[in-house]
Amino acid sequence: MSLLSSALREYIQDRSAVKVLATLDGNDAPYAVVSPFLQLDEQGHLVHLELLEKSVTNRNLLRSLWFDRKISVSVGSYVIKGSPVKAHISGPVFRRYYEQVRCVLDDADLSCVWLIEPEEVVDETYATRKQQEEEQFPFSVHLDRLTN
């Protein structure tokens, strides 16, 4: 069964929703960028279309794939943790996304089609997290909130 709920899948496929991809650089410093083309493929991978070969994100994704480091994607109030598992630079999959990018952005190029395997979904919706926090960590609540 997919890790991603159907609501989340729909949200990911919504072109107008903002999706942020966070990677780690060589010094383990986080680096987050908006991934405007982020989408799902038929196998349930998150697909990040990297337009620039030498971008920090492209190199960080490669480092993640090479050395087994996690990345995360934030979509609305959800954080999806995962691993890049494949970079397409040629072939039918690449071409399909290349044409997609070129339809949307004038004179754009596409460097890599990154497939990211989702491994964990964290629901960061405030109401959900607040309830969890208050149940699990009752000692971190300010008392004035609990008075009559």
Added chain:
Amino acid sequence: MRLALAGKTAPTPIDEVVRRYPDVPRLLVIKTDVQRRGVFYSDAALALLDETQHQTTGTHIFGARDGLIALRPESLLLRDGSSIITTPTPLEENPYVVDAKDGVPWLFDDGIPLEAVDYWPAPDFYARTSSSGVPMKNIVSARPQRLNIFPYRYCTFWNNNKGCSFCDIVSQLKKGGKELNIPAKLDPREVGDVIGEALKEPGRFSSVFLTSGSIVSGQEAFDDEVDYYIQILHEVGRHFKAPKFPSQIIGTAFTKKQLQRLYDETGLMSYTSDIEVLNEELFNKLCPGKAEWIGYREWKKRLVDAVEVFGPGRVNTGLVAGIELAGPHGFSSEDEALERTLDEAEELARQGVSTVFIVWSPRPDTPLGDQKNASLDYYIRLARGLHALRVKYRLPIGFDDYRHCGNHPDSDLSRLLPY
């Protein structure tokens, strides 16, 4: 299939090397070792090969390690987008095996599955035929992102039997001419037409590459080779808006005047001239034609001259790594070979010339065909050493990287560099 788990199986002999070099990705170690040991395709793997979708062997200027011309995958793509350019190798020589697993090709070592691989995708123009009736793929061939032009499949160093000791260009020409209908010398106009067809495919190619055997003739030695490249590059250039287009040539070490002509009169953007081995004595023994016509020191000088013409980060030289250890004249230890090679590579890097290597695969129709190549450890150390020189001297290698060539473990490492 969950690709993320593809690399995590039982321990294999490469794991020891992976542990020793934590800065080198496992995929690169696998790639290098597959290049070193070659591959054998099982029947099930060959059944997954589809000529309408995949590139098959036969178009290359050099031959295979098993000496056969047969329908096999041209090469493999790993999941980091890099290629393994490797040759089919007989099972007795202990190659990696490509077999089918879950309906896709996988690399196996000693029965242990290592990685899923893709066969190189066939470009659209492979299905077409040129105006003279030759299949277009026999005129221009492809790598995942590169168009290959091998305009002249002979090398005149062989005229007096002074070709390089690891080279099978002439025997491959004989086989290719007979069995594959590949013209020995291409018509520039026809090359241009095929390039025009190839460029119609969206998102497929990001550079044009030319190499041929050396042509010693001309008013000045090698003028004919330069003239021929210029003719071909003119025909290629008519398809581009700008005067320069991403391109690379592997040519003989030309004089500065010849280099300047190549740069000024064509769209060429980068230049490679393979010195093959970084040691004067070995160069003289293993590359007697190059030694006779140009000489080791002059070869190096011309590489440095090329930096003035093409600019830093646009010139390199290639090594056939492993030949420096082969035969009675080779270095006696890998430590010595590494130290001496990197010393000379550094002298070139300081002057703006990058060095890349290919893993030597001994081919049957060559004088060194019965020798063994070096250890995996050696190749990994060499890759790290050459990459470190590019870092130290800030030399970009974008024209000869995993996208444009795919045959150099050292330039794969440079993918993480910001330049």
